[in-house]
Amino acid sequence: MGKATDALQNIRGLIPVPMIMKIIEGKVDQLWAVEGGRDRYVEAMEFVVGRTERAAEVEDLARKYAVQQALRNYMRYKPRQITRQPVRDIEWLTSKRDPSRPMILSFFHHHRYDGMFASLKRAGADLTILVIEEGLDKDAFKVLRQHMRVVARGGRLIPAAGGTDAVVAALQPGVVLCIASDVPGRTPVDFLGRKVLGSFGAARAATLANAPVACVTSHQDGRGGSYLQVHEPLEPNDFADPGDLLAEILRIQGEAVLAWPEALDFPLQRFGRPDA
Structure with missing residues (x-):
């Protein structure tokens, strides 16, 4: 299992960035379509901006945050x-x-x-x-x-x-x-x-x-x-x-x-x- 996981992680470094974004957007679309799928992302952004002048943007920022988190997992393999x-x-x-x-x-x-x-x-x-x-x-x-x-x-x-x-x-x-x-x-x-x-x-x-x-x-x-x-x-x-x-x-x-x-x-x- 450990070797399989390592191999999967290494593959991420071979995927071109434009393709990475398409993969991520598709995954986020699927996540947002599931009841409760966005909740933890909304909670995270509410924690950051919920007491600021950007509080009304929480829902929009939550999706962007989900994309950023997924993208970070790919980009560490593109040092x-x-x-x-x-x-x-x-x-x-x-x-x-x-x-x-x-x-x-x-x-x-x-x-x-x-x-x-x-x-x-x-x-x-x-x-x-x-x-x-x-x-x-x-x-x-x-x-x-x-x-x-x-x-x-x-x-x-x-x-x-x-x-x-x-x-x-x-x-x-x-x-x-x-x-x-x-x-x-x-x-x-x-x-x-x-x-x-x-x-x-x-x-x-x-x-x-x-x-x-x-x-x-x-x-x-x-x-x-x-x-x-x-x-x-x-x-x-x-x-x-x-x-x-x-x-x-x-x-x-x-x-x-x-x-x-x-x-x-x-x-x-x-x-x-x-x-x-």
């Missing part, structure tokens, strides 16, 4: 295409950075985030990437192994273990450490008008290590393509406390997500819920 994303303002990670200080690069699991790191590397960034421990297991599922192969094209991988102390220890001079900012935690935060539970680790580590935080976000270019935007780094000392820094990180990331909500990967898994 050449997703690791060449255009990058704007890479200078914040290269020539405009103080090499004697560490830096945190905040990202969300948004659009082709797996190919984001290699795209930044191609533009000149030298990255260290914090990843889940399971991703470094050679016996992990084929999909996860393929995902990690793509991520590994962008820099050095270190496991997310040991908490804040381990993150601070990794923030050595010159290191640019990539940390996801849409992960469940125990810290109450506001995200797109909703109270959720987020992770305090990156903001606290940035403050303890005096490491600037640069956000990288994904955007549509208006011509059917996309690009990555590197934002001006946030200085921890400019904020009253790590909580205020975290709020600003989520504000920047939230604006990008609100502009392209259907591209957020598994929204219901990205934050904890206070009422859960």
